[in-house]
Amino acid sequence: MIEIDPTASVAPSAVLTGDVTLGPGARVLAGAVLDGTRGPVVLGEDTVVMEHAVLRGRAGHPVTVGDAVLIGPHTNITGARVEDEVFVATGACVFAGAVVGVRSELRIHAVLQVNSTLPPDSVVQIGWIAAGDPAQLFPPDRHDELWAVQQGLDFPGAMYGVPRGTPMREIMRRVSEVYDPRA
Secondary structure, three states, X not given: OEEEOOOOEEOOOOEEEEXXXXXXXXXXXXXXXXXXXXXXXXXXXXXXEOOXXXXXXXXXXXXXXXXXXXXXXXXXXXXXXXXXXXXXXXXXXXXXXXXXXXXXXXXXOOEEOOOOEEOOOOEEOOOOEXXXXXXXXXXXXXXXXXXXXXXXXXXXXXXXXOOOOOOHHHHHHHHHHHOOOOO
């Protein structure tokens, strides 16, 4: 069910599907996709989702976005909570089970890993990765240190419902079934 506050607006080329709620003054710009078919997507007051951003709810992991939030172009938020007054810049990714604390910033191409919590007033620098609870910050060239934290966050379980080591053929069979429009 799609619920749009009378003061909210959606660009003609944006896509809202499934369980999506837009609060007062929310704006969804051209080409953005809010997919609530597998879990709710809820936008708070005066939140703006810019061009070509994708917000996708998941079973057990809705997307909830607080008030006064900017979701930049080409971002991807899957099954996460974004608290009030957050800035998510162009190309950032926030994965299932993650929480972006109030007044935080994820700058261009920043990543918040699955099941990670970014404390209030945090900044993830351009291209950096935040992982853990509370999140630790890693530049992209410190992969081994990041992997030591990230490995325990269970990306395959959180994103695909499978244990680590599951063959890609099995993962993709399951993902294909999830997105089968006949199901």
